[in-house]
Amino acid sequence: MKNYNGESKNLKILIAEDDFLVSEMIEGELVNAGYEVIGKASNGKIAVDLTLALKPDLVLMDIRMPELNGLEASTQIMETCPTPVIILTAYDNRDMVVDAGDVGVAAYLNKPLDSLELERAIIISMARFKDIVELQEKNNQLEEADKLNIALMKEVHHRVKNNFQLISSLLNLQIGSIEEDKAKKILEAGRDRVQTLAILHEKLYETGNLVSLPMNVFVKDLLKALVAAYNTKEKLINLNLNIESIVLDSKKAVSLGLILNEAVTNSVKYAFLNQVDKNNTISVSMAVEDKTILLSIKDNGIGISDIDKIKSGNTLGMQLIYLLTESQLEGSIEIESKAGLEIIIRFKP
Numbered sequence: 001m002k003n004y005n006g007e008s009k010n011l012k013i014l015i016a017e018d019d020f021l022v023s024e025m026i027e028g029e030l031v032n033a034g035y036e037v038i039g040k041a042s043n044g045k046i047a048v049d050l051t052l053a054l055k056p057d058l059v060l061m062d063i064r065m066p067e068l069n070g071l072e073a074s075t076q077i078m079e080t081c082p083t084p085v086i087i088l089t090a091y092d093n094r095d096m097v098v099d100a101g102d103v104g105v106a107a108y109l110n111k112p113l114d115s116l117e118l119e120r121a122i123i124i125s126m127a128r129f130k131d132i133v134e135l136q137e138k139n140n141q142l143e144e145a146d147k148l149n150i151a152l153m154k155e156v157h158h159r160v161k162n163n164f165q166l167i168s169s170l171l172n173l174q175i176g177s178i179e180e181d182k183a184k185k186i187l188e189a190g191r192d193r194v195q196t197l198a199i200l201h202e203k204l205y206e207t208g209n210l211v212s213l214p215m216n217v218f219v220k221d222l223l224k225a226l227v228a229a230y231n232t233k234e235k236l237i238n239l240n241l242n243i244e245s246i247v248l249d250s251k252k253a254v255s256l257g258l259i260l261n262e263a264v265t266n267s268v269k270y271a272f273l274n275q276v277d278k279n280n281t282i283s284v285s286m287a288v289e290d291k292t293i294l295l296s297i298k299d300n301g302i303g304i305s306d307i308d309k310i311k312s313g314n315t316l317g318m319q320l321i322y323l324l325t326e327s328q329l330e331g332s333i334e335i336e337s338k339a340g341l342e343i344i345i346r347f348k349p
Contacts, residue, residue, distance in 0.1 A: 011122070012038045016073065017088065018065045022111070026060060026088075029115055035122075044068025048076045051083055058122060061105075063089040065177035074105050082136075084129035086121050088113070161319065164198035189265070189317065192229070196222060196261040200254055213253045215286055216243040222257055223264055225286060228269040237268060238345040240283040246293060255328035256295070260284070262317040263297040263343050271301025271341060293349055298342035307337050 013035050017023040020042075027037045038135045039054050041047035045067040051059055059077065063070040074085045087108040107125040109117060171191040178184045203218045220241055227239050248256065264282060272280045282304045322345070331347025 010036070011057040011126070012036050012054075014039045014041065014047065014050055014054060014059045015046065016041040016059060016061045016065065016070070018042050018062060022062075026113060027217075029113055029118060030060075030188065042066075044070065044073035048080070051077050052081050055081070056083060058125065059083055059085045061085050061087055063087050071105075082133065084125045086125050090341060096164065100101070148243060160201055161198070164194060164201065167194050168198070176283045192226065192261055192265055195225065195229075196256070196257045199225060200257050212247050212249050215246045215248055215253070218253060218257065219243045219284065219286065223282075224259060226261065226264050227268060227282070230265075231259065236278060236280055238278075238281040240248065240281055242283075242285040242287075244287045246286060246288060246349070252329060252347075255324040259295075259321050259324050259345065260297065262321050266317055267297070267299040267341065271299040271303075273302060288349070291348070292346050295345040295347075296342060297345075298340060300340040303340050305337075305339040307335060 013030055015023055015026050015030075015037060017026060017040070017286040021040075021177055023040050027040070030037050038056055039050045041050050043066040044061075047059065047065075048068065050056075059074075061070040061074055065073070068076070070087050070089075074087070077083055077085060085105045088111055089106050089108060090111045107119050107121040107128065130214060168191055169189055169192065175184055175187045175191065178187065184325070199222045200213070200218065203213055203221065220243065223239055223241065227237055230237070264333050265285070271282075279300065281300050283296070283298045283300075285294075287294055322333060324346070325331045325345050329347035334343070336342045
């Protein structure tokens with residue numbers, strides 16, 4: 001006898017039904033339709049055991065049985081010996097259909113069985129199970145690829161981290177061997193920029209998101225590291241941070257980090273003239289106002305007498321701040337010197 005696809009009906013079927021008479025009736029329907037019944041189970045546990053032992057092509061599973069109900073037994077079958085399952089039920093229940101689909105059941109039939117519906121359900125369940133198996137194989141491949149990507153990313157992270165540390169260490173060695181003050185300051189600035197990029201990379205890796213970064217975490221760690229590097233007994237500096245939970249893409253985060261590095265480093269070095277004062281403070285705030293991000297970097301130091309000179313970008317640090325603000329953030333910059341120096345930057349998220 002042929003099925004609807006014209007293929008030989010050589011499927012081996014296991015029946016799981018606790019009612020003996022119903023089980024006999026189902027077997028008769030299957031045999032008459034040309035299928036082979038290789039076993040019958042009277043409860044869910046036996047159904048799982050027989051599926052493992054006999055390896056049927058299909059299981060007809062009653063929904064209500066002793067030991068394990070049909071869905072529980074189907075779940076164990078899918079986990080231990082994936083096999084197409086058709087659930088048999090005397091109740092037409094939408095929730096049951098949803099639950100059956102969730103555990104991988106290929107089809108379900110209402111009792112009493114109709115021979116034509118049974119035939120169609122078998123054909124559909126075999127086809128659907130094939131799709132399920134193929135999808136599972138693809139999912140497994142994606143999981144393996146994802147594991148490999150994670151392992152590769154960890155390796156890349158460690159190499160990049162080590163490279164940053166190596167560059168920073170080499171710069172420190174060079175700084176220690178140079179007596180000329182101007183050259184030493186140039187190398188120190190370069191080292192600080194490398195450290196900023198290292199912290200940015202570390203935060204991107206920690207968050208597991210290489211595309212964007214929460215600024216409240218990044219800015220806090222960056223500025224604490226910067227101030228700690230320069231704080232001494234002769235120059236006590238407090239850090240006052242008010243950073244909203246703003247997420248920026250990694251490109252803008254890099255630009256923002258370098259801007260903060262330049263501005264805060266300048267304040268640390270030049271705003272307080274090595275004066276020990278418990279009130280020495282650098283304040284950094286970042287908030288969203290009218291769909292625009294407002295960044296303020298302010299110190300309460302000696303300020304700048306020639307503000308126009310600073311605005312003209314007469315130092316490499318100020319040139320970087322202007323360049324990054326205007327070309328990378330597409331923002332605007334204001335500089336004020338009132339009871340200290342304040343740099344205000346506005347840009348779109």
